[in-house]
Amino acid sequence: MNDLDRLAREDRDAVEARLDALVGRLASHHDGMREAIRYSLLGGGKRMRPLLCLWTHDVMTREAAHLRDAALDAACALECVHTYSLVHDDLPCMDNDDFRRGRPSSHVRFGEAIAVLAGDALLNLAFEILSTLGERHRVAPETALAATASLAYASGTAGLISGQAMDLAPPEPRDAAVVDSIHVRKTGHLIAAAMETGAIFAGSGEAVRRRIRSAGLEAGLAFQIADDLLDLEGKQETLGKTPGKDVDRGKLTLPAVIGTEPARARAREHMEAALAGCPDAKGTPLEALIRHIVERSA
């Protein structure tokens, strides 16, 4: 795990530096807006989606990794979309969360209007980054366009947006199948897009990209269950950690529906399915990262 930690720190630093540079290039004469964007985007976070993108790129690349810089920009675009979804989900009319990563949420710090606009700006920024890749890197237009389409699908009504809508008002019956379908949209598609994007910049063909996307969907499902287990255990320990918000709110989670141990087993199954779909990861940091995603909750 030491090796994983070191590599993760290196690439997290690369992502932070690149996010900083990309936001710095933004045309904006509104200082408050720029500050709100930086506050949420550069305020910590595991950078899991960027790492999955970069490391999938690394294991799938057969030649010299000449598109890794472009993949880094795309990894930043993924993080912009993830951050936008957090900013909007935290709004009073949504999950009404006043804290995010130990600091006041964007709407608490800047007011609701700027938080809505900063979220809009972050979603938009992802597409600005991807559609202008060719200005900064030697990327074929079809490669940039494929990455744009992959992200737009994951962040659209097939993915994030329906996921959040279903999370706010889950359909009946509130069983494991419904939980799964929320997880696929809310978490699965964006992580699938992260891994697919890595494959796109590695030059993988359509069939391989489809396989990697399926593996990413499994990794995303494993991650969401593990995340819900962590929230639950924070509650059970009652020591130092913030009490589990999910239980307090009656949020629909897999542990709540089928129990803790069966949920943990399900997370492991999804993880193994992810690794089986991505044999190129065997013995690499990508495998270690995907295993870590689930095992941190064990």
Next chain:
Amino acid sequence: MNDLDRLAREDRDAVEARLDALVGRLASHHDGMREAIRYSLLGGGKRMRPLLCLWTHDVMTREAAHLRDAALDAACALECVHTYSLVHDDLPCMDNDDFRRGRPSSHVRFGEAIAVLAGDALLNLAFEILSTLGERHRVAPETALAATASLAYASGTAGLISGQAMDLAPPEPRDAAVVDSIHVRKTGHLIAAAMETGAIFAGSGEAVRRRIRSAGLEAGLAFQIADDLLDLEGKQETLGKTPGKDVDRGKLTLPAVIGTEPARARAREHMEAALAGCPDAKGTPLEALIRHIVERSA
């Protein structure tokens, strides 16, 4: 003007039908979300940006208009972005408008959470449409990517987002220069992108596109002043029309800062500059449309 009306009706119908089809293709298992998107997107509107895109395409096309179907999709993407900005601007934390086009605003009809998400979905949909153009039309990837970049710039922090942020809290001094800089962002860039997008699908080169974009910026400034004059005159007549919201709110408009007649003259100057930058429009419906934008307020 009869000819203009007929052509406008034809192409408005084409835009409506295409928007309907594009929303119908959306992957979404959340019925409420789809309904909220359709409610705002298909609930009327002048479709000015789509018409400017299509008619600029028509005057700039030298060969057979084999990309007009693709330009129609791009025109729909522009309307998605325009509609998203209306849905988010109407929110209680922004302009707090309960009515839009004579009907309850999205947040009044569907609640704030769904309105935020529907706005997000509409912004995202624009990029889904543009990044997948090649699946539906014979469009070169660089053409689709150019249209994506043009729209992303206009809807980002250089354009719409900063425009709305400045509109909410205009910087000092509140003079004509500040009004101009808000108008450029809030209205100018998206109309510039509409005309540039038409030129992109007409196959125009970089230099021509730049010229058309500048013409579009002038048309956008003319339009915004005309719009503010209409709002003001609705107030003065006090007959049948909704009272002028701008005055009631102390909104920063050009008529409020320099007076009605000087503002009207300024709108005409911008309109003439737009036409001068787009000589290909001479004698065409595009010229008639741009003139109509300003003259409806005369």
